[in-house]
Amino acid sequence: MPAILRADQPDFETRFQALLALKRESAPEVDDVVASILADVRLRGDEALIDYTSRFDRLDLAPDTLAISPEEIAAASLAVPPDEAQALELAAARIEAYHRRQLPENVSFEDEAGAQLGWRWTPVEAAGLYVPGGTASYPSSLLMNAIPARVAGVRRLSVCMPTPGGKVNPLTLLAARLAGVTEIFRIGGAQAIGALAYGTQTVQAVDKIAGPGNAYVAAAKRRVYGTVGIDMIAGPSEILVIADADQNPDWIAMDLLSQAEHDESAQSILLTDSPAMAQAVIAAVERALALLPRRDIAEASWRANGAVILTRDLAQAAEISDRIAPEHLEICTEDAEALSARIRHAGAIFLGAYTPEAIGDYVGGPNHVLPTARSARFSSGLSVLDFMKRTTIARMSPGALAAIGPSAETLARSEGLEAHALSVRLRLDALNEG
Amino acid sequence: MPAILRADQPDFETRFQALLALKRESAPEVDDVVASILADVRLRGDEALIDYTSRFDRLDLAPDTLAISPEEIAAASLAVPPDEAQALELAAARIEAYHRRQLPENVSFEDEAGAQLGWRWTPVEAAGLYVPGGTASYPSSLLMNAIPARVAGVRRLSVCMPTPGGKVNPLTLLAARLAGVTEIFRIGGAQAIGALAYGTQTVQAVDKIAGPGNAYVAAAKRRVYGTVGIDMIAGPSEILVIADADQNPDWIAMDLLSQAEHDESAQSILLTDSPAMAQAVIAAVERALALLPRRDIAEASWRANGAVILTRDLAQAAEISDRIAPEHLEICTEDAEALSARIRHAGAIFLGAYTPEAIGDYVGGPNHVLPTARSARFSSGLSVLDFMKRTTIARMSPGALAAIGPSAETLARSEGLEAHALSVRLRLDALNEG
Numbered sequence: 001m002p003a004i005l006r007a008d009q010p011d012f013e014t015r016f017q018a019l020l021a022l023k024r025e026s027a028p029e030v031d032d033v034v035a036s037i038l039a040d041v042r043l044r045g046d047e048a049l050i051d052y053t054s055r056f057d058r059l060d061l062a063p064d065t066l067a068i069s070p071e072e073i074a075a076a077s078l079a080v081p082p083d084e085a086q087a088l089e090l091a092a093a094r095i096e097a098y099h100r101r102q103l104p105e106n107v108s109f110e111d112e113a114g115a116q117l118g119w120r121w122t123p124v125e126a127a128g129l130y131v132p133g134g135t136a137s138y139p140s141s142l143l144m145n146a147i148p149a150r151v152a153g154v155r156r157l158s159v160c161m162p163t164p165g166g167k168v169n170p171l172t173l174l175a176a177r178l179a180g181v182t183e184i185f186r187i188g189g190a191q192a193i194g195a196l197a198y199g200t201q202t203v204q205a206v207d208k209i210a211g212p213g214n215a216y217v218a219a220a221k222r223r224v225y226g227t228v229g230i231d232m233i234a235g236p237s238e239i240l241v242i243a244d245a246d247q248n249p250d251w252i253a254m255d256l257l258s259q260a261e262h263d264e265s266a267q268s269i270l271l272t273d274s275p276a277m278a279q280a281v282i283a284a285v286e287r288a289l290a291l292l293p294r295r296d297i298a299e300a301s302w303r304a305n306g307a308v309i310l311t312r313d314l315a316q317a318a319e320i321s322d323r324i325a326p327e328h329l330e331i332c333t334e335d336a337e338a339l340s341a342r343i344r345h346a347g348a349i350f351l352g353a354y355t356p357e358a359i360g361d362y363v364g365g366p367n368h369v370l371p372t373a374r375s376a377r378f379s380s381g382l383s384v385l386d387f388m389k390r391t392t393i394a395r396m397s398p399g400a401l402a403a404i405g406p407s408a409e410t411l412a413r414s415e416g417l418e419a420h421a422l423s424v425r426l427r428l429d430a431l432n433e434g
Numbered sequence: 435m436p437a438i439l440r441a442d443q444p445d446f447e448t449r450f451q452a453l454l455a456l457k458r459e460s461a462p463e464v465d466d467v468v469a470s471i472l473a474d475v476r477l478r479g480d481e482a483l484i485d486y487t488s489r490f491d492r493l494d495l496a497p498d499t500l501a502i503s504p505e506e507i508a509a510a511s512l513a514v515p516p517d518e519a520q521a522l523e524l525a526a527a528r529i530e531a532y533h534r535r536q537l538p539e540n541v542s543f544e545d546e547a548g549a550q551l552g553w554r555w556t557p558v559e560a561a562g563l564y565v566p567g568g569t570a571s572y573p574s575s576l577l578m579n580a581i582p583a584r585v586a587g588v589r590r591l592s593v594c595m596p597t598p599g600g601k602v603n604p605l606t607l608l609a610a611r612l613a614g615v616t617e618i619f620r621i622g623g624a625q626a627i628g629a630l631a632y633g634t635q636t637v638q639a640v641d642k643i644a645g646p647g648n649a650y651v652a653a654a655k656r657r658v659y660g661t662v663g664i665d666m667i668a669g670p671s672e673i674l675v676i677a678d679a680d681q682n683p684d685w686i687a688m689d690l691l692s693q694a695e696h697d698e699s700a701q702s703i704l705l706t707d708s709p710a711m712a713q714a715v716i717a718a719v720e721r722a723l724a725l726l727p728r729r730d731i732a733e734a735s736w737r738a739n740g741a742v743i744l745t746r747d748l749a750q751a752a753e754i755s756d757r758i759a760p761e762h763l764e765i766c767t768e769d770a771e772a773l774s775a776r777i778r779h780a781g782a783i784f785l786g787a788y789t790p791e792a793i794g795d796y797v798g799g800p801n802h803v804l805p806t807a808r809s810a811r812f813s814s815g816l817s818v819l820d821f822m823k824r825t826t827i828a829r830m831s832p833g834a835l836a837a838i839g840p841s842a843e844t845l846a847r848s849e850g851l852e853a854h855a856l857s858v859r860l861r862l863d864a865l866n867e868g
Binding site: 083084086087088090091094097098101107109111113115116117119122124125138139140171207208226228229233248250251254255257258260261262288291292293294298336337340343344345346347348349350351352353354355356357358359360361362363364365366367370371373375376377378379380381383385389390391392393394395396397398400401404405406407408410411412414415416417418419420421422423424426427430 | 517518520521522524525528531532535541543545547549550551553556558559572573574605641642660662663667682684685688689691692694695696722725726727728732770771774777778779780781782783784785786787788789790791792793794795796797798799800801804805807809810811812813814815817819823824825826827828829830831832834835838839840841842844845846848849850851852853854855856857858860861864
């Protein structure tokens with residue numbers, strides 16, 4: 001049974017705080033190992049990559065087989081069953097169409113002082129994407145990371161993915177092809193992050209690294225941050241469903257389990273103003289679990305981290321949801337839009353009974369890389385902007401400098417920065433003489 | 435003498451790589467100390483803040499004097515000389531006007547499948563700003579950090595600043611008042627970051643922390659990242675000036691020194707296609723140094739980290755500038771706009787002879803918190819977006835789900851995620867029956 005909390009009970013606040021504080025992820029201490037791998041890749045380049053790949057992935061590579069060849073990629077693409085290929089193409093097209101709308105506009109204006117001001121967006125030159133190996137090698141995840149980069153205008157897009165024992169998921173290679181990836185290297189772990197950050201003889205360094213990974217990959221990303229940019233460090237997945245009395249409990253149960261089946265550390269929470277719905281969903285989860293090949297994982301997640309919270313009304317459910325700031329928020333209520341307007345903190349919102357969260361994982365269009373562990377309070381899902389940066393631009397006319405320069409001079413001097421003050425004063429004097 | 439490089443010489447690439455690799459900042463190993471301070475603040479709250487402030491800032495506080503009172507702030511504001519107050523007000527107004535244009539728009543559209551898609555921006559609920567103490571307590575920096583947060587719509591804006599021996603810069607308090615800061619605490623160092631991240635009895639926790647600080651503050655920000663959001667970790671300041679033959683060498687020399695005077699680790703680089711201009715600027719720097727109260731710092735920075743690079747032409751100067759990706763780029767050339775259009779990587783660009791970088795530090799309007807250490811390759815200066823986050827929104831109509839749901843089901847099953855597949859399938863079956 002998951003935790004059942006009632007918002008009208010005196011112990012609610014205590015129990016809710018305990019739920020918020022639930023530490024679901026135990027990050028192993030891998031920092032020292034990661035530091036030594038990174039240093040080794042920096043020093044020995046390809047040779048280090050080949051050694052670690054032999055050791056960790058039982059795969060013998062040479063410099064000229066570090067990259068998966070275009071022929072292999074083409075062959076793998078042909079091996080994908082047609083229905084999967086079509087589904088992936090639909091997903092890629094929809095993700096691209098949504099993300100194209102995120103392309104920002106440059107701004108340029110002249111203000112009342114005569115200053116020409118604005119900013120300009122430019123893409124990151126080269127990006128690296130990490131794709132985990134084994135069961136977590138998700139083609140959908142490759143699309144979600146690569147397409148925003150491509151739409152941003154990133155010229156070079158390198159993928160690193162471990163291929164333990166040499167095994168590759170053909171659908172992942174097709175996804176890379178659809179997303180316009182430039183190169184794919186069969187390397188993983190901290191060594192792959194090192195290669196992308198520092199470059200080796202074969203792997204060119206990039207400017208930004210994105211994509212999920214295990215504890216080693218996450219620690220390596222933290223360490224190379226600064227040398228390159230990184231995306232977020234994602235934690236276990238979460239879903240919060242707000243449901244009223246008139247929903248189908250079987251649908252909601254399956255939505256809750258679609259997060260729970262990812263990982264024992266995943267978290268699924270139901271908020272409802274209907275005690276009957278709460279009971280019905282809890283019962284439906286038990287029935288649904290029996291249908292799942294990943295039942296053990298889903299069940300462990302639901303029992304340990306799942307929660308059902310009974311609220312006074314739907315407005316209170318929205319308030320509680322905001323305190324949690326969930327990664328995924330499903331609003332299954334009669335007027336979902338109205339309730340959604342009250343929400344301030346969530347990674348992604350799914351409205352109405354016909355928008356299961358799984359739609360967003362694959363074909364909805366919005367990105368499925370979203371802030372976890374309450375970080376939706378201060379961060380956003382992956383977007384085109386993560387692969388762009390903004391340069392501010394200013395041009396003073398002589399008149400503009402005459403108007404605002406003296407204030408800059410005053411402030412510079414008040415901060416004890418005389419060269420700052422003089423760099424303005426020399427020009428003002430020239431204007432006065434002129 | 436700074437390094438002088440000629441782009442047409444055979445050793446250029448080697449010397450340029452050495453310049454890029456120049457490690458200007460030696461970060462002391464403070465991580466263990468910081469970890470213990472953070473843990474202590476988390477455990478003992480106000481008591482820990484009071485202890486550390488007594489120890490590090492020689493200042494005895496009680497819970498009710500941790501915050502600077504509104505009366506003190508009002509009194510300090512009155513103590514500011516009128517010309518400084520007016521200059522600060524002009525700066526605040528111009529910074530606000532520029533940043534208001536950064537407010538993003540929400541998007542909502544229906545696509546051809548009948549899916550309602552979009553996203554919505556919301557402000558971070560509460561932000562904390564760190565303001566360094568001592569000589570680095572810059573009122574301008576407070577404006578640059580606080581105004582974007584206020585424009586974003588952040589409701590609660592807390593400032594922490596150490597006040598060694600109880601000394602406060604009245605101009606900084608006035609800046610806080612102008613920027614609409616909610617509360618100011620006289621605490622600094624890692625303990626201040628801990629208070630903002632975890633909260634204490636007196637200091638409420640925030641969601642995002644911004645602002646510069648010393649090595650302890652930087653290490654503390656890295657550590658609390660995840661619990662709260664943080665802005666960038668800024669390094670020493672840099673300027674790159676591209677100048678043609680027809681510029682005033684005294685002006686350019688002073689611009690170079692306006693970065694050098696910040697910090698011995700600062701870096702000033704001149705790129706020019708004119709050997710005569712290179713020599714004239716080098717000579718002008720020597721003359722200008724004599725005028726500076728912070729001459730020792732500026733001179734040390736210029737000698738150790740300064741560089742003059744002679745290029746074949748201005749196009750090559752733009753290429754080299756992009757490889758450096760400077761924090762501040764001044765383009766002092768005849769057709770500065772045309773050259774600017776070639777630039778892909780820079781934090782801020784200042785165009786033409788009448789736009790000294792110091793204008794941007796105070797009154798230009800754009801933010802002066804900018805990416806250092808070549809991180810303009812992948813990141814941007816501080817903006818309103820740093821205090822907002824985007825929630826993606828999706829609503830499927832039954833028709834949209836029927837159109838794209840089967841593809842989601844196919845992909846979910848190919849990834850072995852049956853609950854994902856079934857959450858779509860249950861609804862599709864209901865639609866087919868209906």
